[in-house]
Amino acid sequence: MSQPITALVIMGVAGCGKSSVSEALCNRNGAIQIEGDSFHPAANIEKMSAGIPLTDEDRAGWLDSLCEELRRAVDSGERPVLTCSALKLRYRERLRGAVDGLGFVFLELTPQVAAERVTHRPGHFMPSTLIDSQFAALESPTGEPLVLTLDATKMDIDELANAAVVWWDKHRVPATS
Template sequence: MDEKAAEAPTGAPGSVPAIVVMGVAGCGKSAVGIALAAALGAVFIEGDKLHPPENVARMASGEPLTDKLREGWLDAIGERIAASVEQGQGVVAACSALKHSYRERLSGFCPEIVFLYLEIDPATAKWRVGSRKGHFMPASLVDSQFAILEPPAADERASTLDATRPLSELVAAAVRGIRGS
């Protein structure tokens, strides 16, 4: 982990991990989430795929989502997380979870959720989003995400990693923190 979080918070010993990889567009949520799920033998949930078509169309046209428009999407992610945990499966979800209230909403479905915040600067996020192909999120919306971003507070079940680090380092640090080693 980086200097902002020496260890990731963990659930009770032997508990099934429920992790949300969070941050602004371009921080690497999906890449880290997929690799982390594979390393933990967990199910991966791609939050972007759970957006309703109306939300995708709004974002593709450069319109940021409101809190109200995010509610159903957050609920869909929370329900999937809870279903995996109920089945005894570890789960890693990629979801921006930009505000404290969004993280609280997700935690309402599964109180054991641990958030892994991938911290990145606006310039790097814009460059990454502008460089990717075939994604609905335009680089023009990156600023709107930073405008509402509430990084996890010290009292949240969260840890922070520098999203500019190589993928292998991010996953290794997350696994160490989750396993408490």
């Protein structure tokens, strides 16, 4: 049997559909959604709003907060689904260090589609001018353990969520007696 997945991260660049897929997935299987963007400190939001890409140092405290939230959720018996860009391998490794059996659903798309989606996303602090910097930072997780890569340009939100649910169910944590 493959390693059980205790929690998921829905990852990818801005505009890939992380929040929408996470919400749809949670509605299907009773998991809880952790919206990674809500853990950004004000300074990070101000930088991104001004069109300034975040540095590794900017993301450090944010990633620590996400790790703490994942641990809290798993320790309390919940099945968390975290939305987080998780662009670099070292970010994913940091998240993996927080909880055993962390799975990643990578929503892959092109820079053109990402920019188009972000341009039409109302009320979000992330401008489309930062899309190129996200793709420049992206280290594809394809081939890493417990990663499902889905083409977010060929599937709608429901199809993406369904594929993630099926994959997660195949890696379900065995029930304890």
